[in-house]
Amino acid sequence: PAGGSSGSQNPVSLFTLVHRIVLRRPQKQTPEEILSVISPTPPNMSEAKEKIALVTGITGQDGSYLTELLLDKGYTVHGIIRRSSSFNTGRIDHIYKDRHDTGVKLFLHYGDLCDATNLITIISKVRPTEIYNLGAMSHVKVSFDMPEYTADCDGVGVLRMLDAIRACGMEKTVRFYQASTSELYGKVQEVPQSETTPFYPRSPYAVAKQYAFWILVNYREAYGMHLTNGILFNHESPRRGRTFVTRKITTAVARISEGIDKTLYLGNIDAKRDWGHARDYVEGMWRMLQVDEPDDYVLATGETHTVREFVERAFAVVGTTIKWVGETGTVDEVGVDANDESRELVKIDPRYFRPTEVDLLLGDPTKAKKQIGWESSTSFPDLVKEMVEEDLKMVRGLKMDPETAVGQN
Numbered sequence: 358p359a360g361g362s363s364g365s366q367n368p369v370s371l372f373t374l375v376h377r378i379v380l381r382r383p384q385k386q387t388p389e390e391i392l393s394v395i396s397p398t399p400p401n402m403s404e405a406k407e408k409i410a411l412v413t414g415i416t417g418q419d420g421s422y423l424t425e426l427l428l429d430k431g432y433t434v435h436g437i438i439r440r441s442s443s444f445n446t447g448r449i450d451h452i453y454k455d456r457h458d459t460g461v462k463l464f465l466h467y468g469d470l471c472d473a474t475n476l477i478t479i480i481s482k483v484r485p486t487e488i489y490n491l492g493a494m495s496h497v498k499v500s501f502d503m504p505e506y507t508a509d510c511d512g513v514g515v516l517r518m519l520d521a522i523r524a525c526g527m528e529k530t531v532r533f534y535q536a537s538t539s540e541l542y543g544k545v546q547e548v549p550q551s552e553t554t555p556f557y558p559r560s561p562y563a564v565a566k567q568y569a570f571w572i573l574v575n576y577r578e579a580y581g582m583h584l585t586n587g588i589l590f591n592h593e594s595p596r597r598g599r600t601f602v603t604r605k606i607t608t609a610v611a612r613i614s615e616g617i618d619k620t621l622y623l624g625n626i627d628a629k630r631d632w633g634h635a636r637d638y639v640e641g642m643w644r645m646l647q648v649d650e651p652d653d654y655v656l657a658t659g660e661t662h663t664v665r666e667f668v669e670r671a672f673a674v675v676g677t678t679i680k681w682v683g684e685t686g687t688v689d690e691v692g693v694d695a696n697d698e699s700r701e702l703v704k705i706d707p708r709y710f711r712p713t714e715v716d717l718l719l720g721d722p723t724k725a726k727k728q729i730g731w732e733s734s735t736s737f738p739d740l741v742k743e744m745v746e747e748d749l750k751m752v753r754g755l756k757m758d759p760e761t762a763v764g765q766n
Contacts, residue, residue, distance in 0.1 A: 408432045411483050413470060413518075414491030418596040419536065421448035423489060423639040428452060428462055430643075435483045437468035437492065447758070448596050470514030476521040484527070487646050489534045490518055493566075496600060497540060500562035501712055511565035512572075519576050519584070532583040532646040535573050538566050539590040539631065539657070539718045549721040552588065552653055559713040574653070583651045590631040590657035590720040592638040593740060595747035599758075602664060603632065603744065606671050611748035613702060614675040620701060624709030626665040627686060629717045633658045634735035634743075644729040657720020658733040668692065668703055670738060674745040679703065 415436030543559035597604035609621035692703030
């Protein structure tokens, strides 16, 4: 075993190994000395110029789009996936090849942001030039039900990643992207929100992400590491999980249109969000790591829309006009079919309200446009239309759901 010895001595356990590396590493210890403990085989230094990306959260919406982008740019991509009772690779099945095939550029590893030993092992083997940390417990409402796990994964998990990089002696060679979030602004202190807007998190998810943001800034300043926070405002796509409000809406619209369901239930329909397309935003992630000086960037469209408007546009795609009846902004408000008011298509369910709501998010992407040449290219109407049309295909059995790899009908 790595770090073990023969004779009467006992091999070094992984726990002891990590303890030595992460907690007791001498300041003057060289990367070669560290690697001699972690890996029995020294790295091939000729591979240093190869573009190798390590992506956590690779099976998610952003991870799948980012992987497509990186493969198109000639990267070798390694993804970390969590072990679960069901295989959840539906979003990347179309680009995954068996490692026995020739020309394979995508590899998957079991891992978890809550396991420091595992992260060190993967990073030491992969030797990435870029790391994109997209893995997280990312559902805001669920974070109120699982606050401790959210803090451990989304907050301390980032610290584990950074210390794993240092333990492998790669703090000067790897570039690291952290998926931050507009939820940091929470109870917004100014409109629009930019990189200098004060944070006011309103959920366990956002609080954990705030820790991740500042530990990144601290390590960047303390150790000279190339670490970047991407403060991304809401970005959606047909690959969005169906528990998120946008995909919940488009899935319901498709199912109602096909006569499968009758009603869509939502919480706060007057919440305002800055919605873009995930495909556009992953290019911004990549651009952030191509500049020599690490910094933090907001990615946003610069316009905001209500959940109510998203609902109206989604139903319009299938030829249905929504009329709102009842007292506005209350649980008694109902969205009916304007041509047949007996059809109650949208109802308010107070169970979907958050304990502390975020009412308005509107990003200012000026810095990203000026410094990395990025801007959103998909309009709000086009985003909604694409999502509804793709869900219609899935409901009709013409296409598999990328989240579950099964049909919805």
